[in-house]
Amino acid sequence: MSLKSVATSFYTLLAVVIALAWAxxxxxxxNSSLLPNSTLQSLTPTFLPFGGSLDNFTSVFKHNDGSFFTALGISLTVTLSTVAIVxxxxxxxxxxxxxxxxKGRKSFILALLLIQMLPAEGMFIAQYKMMSSVGMLNNVIGLTVLYTAAVVPFTIWMLRGFVAGVPAELEEAAMVDGLSRTQAFLRITFxxxxxGLVASGVYAFLQAWNEFTVALVLMDGENQTLPLWLRGFVQSSATRETDWGMVMAASTLVAVPVIIFFLLVQSKMSSGLVGGAVKG
Known part of the structure; x- marks a missing residue:
């Protein structure tokens, strides 16, 4: 066996090990979402859900009179609105x-990068007072506004590379052939x-869907996003231990919309990420 074949086999095995560790x-x-809490608390780990059931998922749906669906609706509303506006x-x-x-173009581009350097925690008080002054505390619209403001700068920077990679001469050639500027843009450039729009949309979706701290500051009571709702399963009280089976089932349910979203856009996302890497 040649040295090149040995090296290829080694890197292939290493890639498989890393993939397994990641998955x-x-x-x-x-696996844990299908097992009862008594099994999860055992000192012997159970790697296969033999004898498992969907009871944990049923309990999650019934928890707090179906609060999962309320939190799901709020998260979907905020996330999809944020993605569209962003x-x-x-x-x-x-x-x-x-x-x-x-004039000021370079300063604007530099400002986009500097904004990303500001720690989110340092703006919590200002954001809270701003939302309070306009009556948008514990409000889906207020949360969407803050998410949009947080995601827009980097998304502009990301999309800039894709736009710069499409030559303006393509639109000019289409206009020579009789198309208007708007028609040339919609038919050729867009x-x-x-x-690039799909790749940027994925970034915006993940930022809004997984965000926890801003929602914790702004939202209260029953108006919870899914990350805040999930926190309730982890918190223990003096009389009740954490039900890790329900925690894992709830975590699985939170991950499902993200998986569905990725399956819908994965083909465009792959080409978008590659395109963004070589353009700009």
Missing amino acids: FPVYWML LFIAFLGALAISRFRF PLLAP
């Missing part, structure tokens, strides 16, 4: 800084930018 927590979460604003912003030369 194991996901498998352990799903992509609209970021797309226009990326077009402006990539296609036009205006389809080429679709993978």
Whole structure:
């Protein structure tokens, strides 16, 4: 066996080991969600859910009179609204800084990067007082506004690379052939930018879906996003131990919408990430 074949086999085995190490927590979460709490508290780990059931999922759905569906609705509303607004604003912003030369353009681009350096925790008090002054505490619209403001700067920077990678000459050639500027943009440029929009949408979706601290500061009572709702399963009281079976079942349910979203956009996302790596 040649040295090259040995090296290839070694790297293949290493990649498999890394992939298994990465996937194991996901498998352990799903496996534990099917096992009763008594089995999970045993000193002997159970790697296969033999004798398991869906009782933990049933308990999650019944927890606090179906609070899961309320939290799911709030999370979906906030996340999808954030993605739609962010992509609209970021797309226009990326077009402006990539296609036009205006005074303060470089300063604007630099400001986008500097904003990302600000620690989110340092703005909690200001955000809370701002939302309180306009009556948007414990409000889905207020939370969406804060998420949008947090995600837009980096999304503009991300989309800028995709827009810059599409030559303006393509639109000019289409206009020579008789299309208007709007028609040229919609028929020629926009389809080429679709993978970039998908990749940016995935980033915005994950940021809004998984965000915890801003929602913790702003939301209260029954108006909880799924990360806040999930926290309730982990917290223990003096009279009740944490039901890890329900925690794992709840965690699985929180992950399901993300998995579905990835399955829907994975083909476009792959080409978008590759495109963004070589353009700009």
